[in-house]
Amino acid sequence: MKPATFTYHCPSNLEAAVQLLDVIGSEGKIIAGGQSFIPILNMRMSEPGCLIDIHQIKELKGIRVEDGVLKIGALTTQRELEQHDVIKTNIPLLSEATQFIGHVQTRNRGTVGGSVAHADPSAELPLCFLALDAEIVIHSIDGSRKTSINDFFVTYLTTELMPEEILTEIHVSLSQFNGYAFEEFSRRHGDFALAAAACLLSVGETGKIENARLVLGGVEAVPLLAEEAMRFLKGKSLSDETLERAVELAVIDADPDTDLHASKEYRLHLAKVLTRKALLKAYNRGLQKEG
Amino acid sequence: MSIQSLKEKVKISLLVNGREVEGETEPRKLLSDFIREDIGLTGTHVGCEHGVCGSCTVLFNGKAVRSCLMFAVQANGSTIQTVEGLAKDGEQHLLQKLFTECHGLQCGFCTPGILMSSVELLNSGKKPTRREIEEMLSGHLCRCTGYKGVIEAIESACRTNECKGGEN
Known part of the structure; x- marks a missing residue:
């Protein structure tokens, strides 16, 4: 597995880089750390004519x-x-x-x-x-x-x-949230996640959620902001019923694909499990910080 | 700013195991291939060539990285250490000795990569927990040992290192 040929540019500052990008346009591809991009090149899933290496900038x-x-x-x-x-x-x-x-x-x-x-x-x-x-x-x-x-x-x-x-x-x-959690599931540690959830909560003194941000991964073509669940959580304490309702609302817009790694149903199941874990963890962390 | 045509080779110079190396390489040549084919250091093994197995791990400016996920041109001006750079004056590095003692290898294909990641961990000066050692090893595939001997060797090296005040 060797990449196809390409021309290589290594601009030393941002000005030089944007000038190069202007000349080269869609023929070129920026390379930074290359940890996702070089495997793609090695497998020849992409063969750009030109690489612009930005590591010196x-x-x-x-x-x-x-x-x-x-x-x-x-x-x-x-x-x-x-x-x-x-x-x-x-x-x-x-x-x-x-x-x-x-x-x-x-x-x-x-x-x-x-x-x-x-x-x-x-x-x-x-x-x-x-x-x-x-x-x-x-x-x-x-x-x-x-x-x-x-x-x-x-x-x-x-x-x-x-x-x-x-x-x-x-x-x-800088975060005004006192509760946070990130949860994901992959077959092996370090692999692509089958599903993931990121959660930020600001939990007030009385245990009420003042503000919530919840994002799911692996369930859509882009990271999915669970807006319904975020709205629902505002002003509530996290009782068992609230948690379950928020989990249901979180996946309301999720429409994952079935692929070799997981079926649609399995991804949805994982998304719910991870959302529940993330919400609980974020809430408890928020409460602890508040108290 | 330098602009080359497709086939044109690029001059690079880097410090490999303390030795100044100069070479000419096509931009598409991976650092792993440059180390093996151009410098002739075949201790760095190439397994999957897409960053999964960890066999080709070397130290790049002191950090453990996969040399199949870098182009040789990107290493211009850098300092590289490979497994050949571990032994000093014919004497094996502490980790090499302990890998032998603790049965940290069998076929040995993955070993050079694991050694280099272990050196980074050891050089950090912090006493890693077992969890941190396992986390570091998650970046390496070994199909022989089941990792048990590897973990013992690294734990033992960290203990010895601590006794000696972090010299290695």
């Missing part, structure tokens, strides 16, 4: 906090995200979810921006960033623009990024 590296907004550079590795103290303290959902991404050896190279731009519907980071209502910063030769993650994912492995554009940063507001 310093502007895309690192995590910083500015005006209460966490700004994650696209080239931040998944391992850096997993171990970063600011993330552990402020957005523990990300640290928890990152441990499910592949293995230490792939997280050492795989990047945050790469995961989001690759847009696998069962991948962990797209789920989390949708739960966190992140903003995506995109650059092209015409300058930069911001887009809500709600509009970013189009379908399987497809985002609204245009061929001449590059994802440069992900912005997340």
